Amino acid sequence: MDLPALRCFQVVARYEHISRAAEELRVAQPSVSRTISRLEAELGVRLFDRRGRRIHLNEHGASFLRRVDRALRELDDGLRELADAAERNRRVTLAAETLLTVTALLVRFRDAHPGIEVRLRQSSADSMARRLRAREVDLCVASQPLVGPGLVSELLLREEVLLAVPDGHRLAGRDAVPLSALEGEPLVSPSRGHWQRVLADRLFARAGVEPVVVCEGDEPGAVVSLVAAGLGVALLPAMARASEIRGPLSWVRIAEPGCHRELRLVRDGGAPHSTAARLFAAFAADHFRTVGATATATPAGAAARAGAGAGTTA
Incomplete structure (x- = not known):
């Protein structure tokens, strides 16, 4: 054996x-x-x-x-x-639900610590806890609670989730709308299990609203572009406003409690963590503090417009 x-x-x-x-x-x-x-x-x-x-x-x-x-x-x-101990462990392995959430973080970390290799794994929330226990990853960036013995999480970012609508939509330019205003509206959404869909289902159920999901899939990065193209509306995190999009888009606040997401860094508290993993965790906390401050400074009701860039969402 x-x-x-x-x-x-x-x-x-x-x-x-x-x-x-x-x-x-x-x-x-x-x-x-x-x-x-x-x-x-x-x-x-x-x-x-x-x-x-x-x-x-x-x-x-x-x-x-x-x-x-x-x-x-x-x-x-x-x-x-x-x-x-021998200073040879210069690698950190990270799991994230959506790779675009951590793209800017990885670029900044690579520039600051070029000698540390970062390996990235896209994972569902369900598989992250297992990957941590199996030591397949050192850290997870998750927008949903991860359940498991010994798991330790640190809040990285608490941000508002906004309604994205095509420019010219009947709700464009409004500062805030109740969920009841979305009754019958076509909704663009990631598949069930993704944090955006979990949040949307919970909010709509609480408000007694039946969403009409016209497009769902496993490419959350395409949601912004689909909304800008006029296929429907979507619930998106505030950081998505900074992305370049294909066509004009407007952002509107949702006048309901609980319309936010909490992004957390999760690790196995019983596992030894390398210097590289500890450096990355501290860097991530600092990075998302900056992101949070920038998001808070941007008016949520302002319409976002950009040229023919690549659509992204977190």
Whole structure:
């Protein structure tokens, strides 16, 4: 039994799918199958139940996985501590729901600390806690609460969420509107599970308004451009006003309580953190303090207009 075999088992157990595990491990599928078969032969028990081409972690596999996770986590923590002591750990791995939220942060951090490598993983809120526990990432930037034992979060930014409408829309130029004013309005939104959709669903349900979702998908960065093109309206964070957009756009406040998002930096409080990760965390806190101050200084009701730039949202 060796470490590569245990790490292979860990990934296969997570996906319960040989080909997906092979893709993540970047090895051939037959190699993964042989590794699992050898491990089971060495242990003397089956770790997975085979049903046709599908595999499922059985009770022996689930029990073994808990111990493998614990052992590999301890080993990885030890390796990080030693690398940090030798000043060789010059890497930080970050997960974020939307990469555009952290783009400016990464550019500034790279300029300030060119010797530190930052690896970025786009992740759903559901997968972030697992990635932290598995030590796949050092830090997460999340707009939704992450639940899990030992997770520690720091508030980076609390910003207003605004209504974006095409220029010339009946609500354009208004300082604030109630959600009832959006009854029947076509809504452009990310898919369910994304923080913007979670917030929109909660606010609309509380107000008793039925939104008409005309466009939803997994590219939140395209929402601004779709609104500017006249496809509908959208709820967007205040920082999206700073983005360049395709065509004119107007921003209106929502006259309802709770129309904001909290962006948090989350880490596993039980994991050792490298100097690089600590530097990044401190830098992120300072960066978003500046972003928050800038957003507060910009009038929310002002219409935003720009030329043919790339649409973005956070």
